[in-house]
Amino acid sequence: MTEPTPRQDLLTVHVPLDAGRAYDILIGRGLIDTAGAAVAALGGRRAAIVTDATVGALYAARLRTSLERAGLQAGVVTVAPGEASKSYAGFAEVCDGLLALKVERGDLVVALGGGVVGDLAGFAAATLRRGVRFVQVPTSLLAQVDSSVGGKTGINAPLGKNLIGAFHQPRLVLADTAALDTLSEREMRAGYAEVAKYGLIADPGFFDWCEANWRGIFSGGPEREQAVASCCRAKAAVVTRDEREDGERALLNLGHTFGHALERLTGYDSARLVHGEGVAIGMALAFRFSARLGLCGGQDAGRVANHLALAGLPTRLQAVPGGCGTVESILDAMTQDKKVRDGALTFILARGIGQSFIAPGIDRAAVAAFLEDELASHRDL
Amino acid sequence: MTEPTPRQDLLTVHVPLDAGRAYDILIGRGLIDTAGAAVAALGGRRAAIVTDATVGALYAARLRTSLERAGLQAGVVTVAPGEASKSYAGFAEVCDGLLALKVERGDLVVALGGGVVGDLAGFAAATLRRGVRFVQVPTSLLAQVDSSVGGKTGINAPLGKNLIGAFHQPRLVLADTAALDTLSEREMRAGYAEVAKYGLIADPGFFDWCEANWRGIFSGGPEREQAVASCCRAKAAVVTRDEREDGERALLNLGHTFGHALERLTGYDSARLVHGEGVAIGMALAFRFSARLGLCGGQDAGRVANHLALAGLPTRLQAVPGGCGTVESILDAMTQDKKVRDGALTFILARGIGQSFIAPGIDRAAVAAFLEDELASHRDL
Numbered sequence: 001m002t003e004p005t006p007r008q009d010l011l012t013v014h015v016p017l018d019a020g021r022a023y024d025i026l027i028g029r030g031l032i033d034t035a036g037a038a039v040a041a042l043g044g045r046r047a048a049i050v051t052d053a054t055v056g057a058l059y060a061a062r063l064r065t066s067l068e069r070a071g072l073q074a075g076v077v078t079v080a081p082g083e084a085s086k087s088y089a090g091f092a093e094v095c096d097g098l099l100a101l102k103v104e105r106g107d108l109v110v111a112l113g114g115g116v117v118g119d120l121a122g123f124a125a126a127t128l129r130r131g132v133r134f135v136q137v138p139t140s141l142l143a144q145v146d147s148s149v150g151g152k153t154g155i156n157a158p159l160g161k162n163l164i165g166a167f168h169q170p171r172l173v174l175a176d177t178a179a180l181d182t183l184s185e186r187e188m189r190a191g192y193a194e195v196a197k198y199g200l201i202a203d204p205g206f207f208d209w210c211e212a213n214w215r216g217i218f219s220g221g222p223e224r225e226q227a228v229a230s231c232c233r234a235k236a237a238v239v240t241r242d243e244r245e246d247g248e249r250a251l252l253n254l255g256h257t258f259g260h261a262l263e264r265l266t267g268y269d270s271a272r273l274v275h276g277e278g279v280a281i282g283m284a285l286a287f288r289f290s291a292r293l294g295l296c297g298g299q300d301a302g303r304v305a306n307h308l309a310l311a312g313l314p315t316r317l318q319a320v321p322g323g324c325g326t327v328e329s330i331l332d333a334m335t336q337d338k339k340v341r342d343g344a345l346t347f348i349l350a351r352g353i354g355q356s357f358i359a360p361g362i363d364r365a366a367v368a369a370f371l372e373d374e375l376a377s378h379r380d381l
Numbered sequence: 382m383t384e385p386t387p388r389q390d391l392l393t394v395h396v397p398l399d400a401g402r403a404y405d406i407l408i409g410r411g412l413i414d415t416a417g418a419a420v421a422a423l424g425g426r427r428a429a430i431v432t433d434a435t436v437g438a439l440y441a442a443r444l445r446t447s448l449e450r451a452g453l454q455a456g457v458v459t460v461a462p463g464e465a466s467k468s469y470a471g472f473a474e475v476c477d478g479l480l481a482l483k484v485e486r487g488d489l490v491v492a493l494g495g496g497v498v499g500d501l502a503g504f505a506a507a508t509l510r511r512g513v514r515f516v517q518v519p520t521s522l523l524a525q526v527d528s529s530v531g532g533k534t535g536i537n538a539p540l541g542k543n544l545i546g547a548f549h550q551p552r553l554v555l556a557d558t559a560a561l562d563t564l565s566e567r568e569m570r571a572g573y574a575e576v577a578k579y580g581l582i583a584d585p586g587f588f589d590w591c592e593a594n595w596r597g598i599f600s601g602g603p604e605r606e607q608a609v610a611s612c613c614r615a616k617a618a619v620v621t622r623d624e625r626e627d628g629e630r631a632l633l634n635l636g637h638t639f640g641h642a643l644e645r646l647t648g649y650d651s652a653r654l655v656h657g658e659g660v661a662i663g664m665a666l667a668f669r670f671s672a673r674l675g676l677c678g679g680q681d682a683g684r685v686a687n688h689l690a691l692a693g694l695p696t697r698l699q700a701v702p703g704g705c706g707t708v709e710s711i712l713d714a715m716t717q718d719k720k721v722r723d724g725a726l727t728f729i730l731a732r733g734i735g736q737s738f739i740a741p742g743i744d745r746a747a748v749a750a751f752l753e754d755e756l757a758s759h760r761d762l
Contacts, residue, residue, distance in 0.1 A: 158477060
């Protein structure tokens with residue numbers, strides 16, 4: 001019944017939000033088995049784990065044991081794996097499951113899984129009894145470096161991704177880097193797209209480091225914890241300055257305007273395209289579009305695409321299995337994205353690696369011409 | 382195309398919330414037809430009206446015309462009337478309807494209707510694209526004095542009422558008191574329960590005034606605007622001091638712990654019991670329970686029940702058509718209510734008229750004995 005003493009080997013990123021909402025991100029191997037003490041320190045009687053069947057089979061019992069050893073009443077709500085659970089029906093399922101576990105206002109919801117589970121459980125926590133606290137235990141690389149940090153929660157609507165949601169900050173994030181050992185190569189790659197993104201947005205030195213060290217992230221060397229910490233630190237800084245995306249937080253959407261459109265056009269079917277792959281193609285497109293507009297050099301665009309391809313990521317519209325439709329269908333899918341304001345298209349473009357900026361009011365015809373050429377292109381990179 | 386000049390005959394209640402969220406409640410006859418100018422002054426391109434079929438048939442076209450005259454693009458999302466729309470399915474329907482109208486982040490959602498529409502549209506506005514602004518145009522007495530003020534939005538879950546939701550303050554409330562002319566007597570009475578509530582909570586002078594002037598509220602005299610303004614002022618003061626119900630805001634739940642249980646036990650079937658009727662019974666019970674516990678005099682409890690009965694409201698468990706089950710079923714229904722914290726029962730009790738207080742940790746056995754006697758009682762008031 002004794003819990004291990006606090007661990008000295010963890011990396012910690014502090015997110016200094018105001019109004020008592022500051023929280024820590026702990027990063028290290030084996031955190032799932034020592035989560036109980038950290039979660040119990042937040043107070044509350046119950047901790048309800050929300051997970052999916054795949055992740056739950058691997059880790060839910062271990063997490064639950066740790067929570068119970070720390071004196072918490074624990075329960076588990078399990079949804080089907082995959083993006084389809086991030087729906088109105090999945091939301092109802094999680095809320096009703098948490099209510100059946102008698103989660104009260106002072107209790108905690110613990111999201112155990114990848115981005116889908118984090119977004120879904122976070123939105124349920126944001127709205128259950130008008131808001132209960134939640135803890136993120138991200139188990140994918142994507143979730144550890146991106147979706148578990150920053151407080152964006154939500155579900156998809158038939159008309160588009162993430163169109164329904166809330167800003168709801170976690171009270172604690174526990175990124176167990178050992179959990180990434182069970183990810184498929186494809187999932188690791190997809191998460192890696194978001195790692196590289198932080199270099200491309202505003203940190204050319206980190207992109208250099210990624211080019212030199214990406215293999216260590218995949219193989220589970222100490223580079224993995226370093227990369228997760230670097231990404232969380234970068235995201236935390238942006239989120240602290242612009243929590244509700246009135247300004248610079250939009251930079252985190254580099255590659256996402258194109259990427260979300262591609263996900264939509266492939267019906268959110270992960271067999272065809274997962275989020276990180278859409279982002280990889282989107283980032284390569286954003287840099288090539290920037291080069292075409294004369295904003296950055298073609299060499300930078302080439303370097304971006306080369307590195308993503310080396311890590312096994314797609315960088316071309318043609319790489320989408322089954323195709324992604326016509327220029328018009330891509331444009332239509334983009335204008336449904338919530339980064340559309342008063343009908344104008346907003347992109348994240350770049351003046352070079354690590355020099356991204358928000359470009360509102362981009363001419364639809366210029367995008368159309370660019371996409372036309374991309375679709376016509378048969379060059380391999 | 383010219384909009385009437387700002388009206389001098391309106392009552393205004395200012396809700397001084399911080400962080401740029403202060404808003405006004407305007408009260409007067411015919412506000413639906415002059416809403417456009419006030420809504421357009423908030424900025425935004427589109428105003429999407431959410432209403433139900435009953436209210437929409439009466440007022441949606443008039444409101445839409447006023448909005449369009451003021452230069453806004455207006456659209457309408459219509460749901461079925463009744464509590465059943467305040468559900469996961471109703472939430473999805475409204476969100477998808479708003480997305481189909483291409484409501485963007487800078488646009489407005491306008492809730493036109495009673496408490497159900499306000500709660501549902503408010504929750505959709507709170508979560509659509511992670512939050513868009515909304516305006517309340519309450520058309521029932523209940524909504525004008527209670528649910529449209531204070532920022533509580535939400536839907537019901539199968540396990541209980543209002544269990545899913547968000548705090549999301551309106552940017553403006555337009556209480557058109559002429560809209561109450563089309564309410565049924567029963568709806569007026571139900572709303573009046575919440576009017577009387579403000580006197581019972583903390584304002585014995587207002588309860589005296591209600592005893593003397595309630596008929597003018599029903600008949601549409603100037604007492605109606607005065608009552609709505611008094612209630613909004615009282616609620617605004619409480620909400621400003623305790624927006625998220627960490628403390629005194631819970632006083633507004635006088636009569637609601639019993640009332641919500643009765644609504645739940647009658648399956649939210651408005652043919653049997655509407656919210657205000659449940660609250661009326663609940664307030665009478667809260668005062669009789671207070672008297673039984675020796676907290677207030679039996680005379681006060683009698684005066685409360687007499688006044689509610691005079692206004693045509695039920696004050697006894699036996700008044701619920703079809704009955705409300707056993708003591709155990711009522712207790713079980715109460716413990717599902719979200720005002721339960723760590724399993725203890727919290728009631729709003731009173732030391733007299735206008736002297737309500739939050740009473741946490743009430744013994745379940747004492748409630749059971751009280752309800753037993755209430756159910757056994759056949760006395761008429």
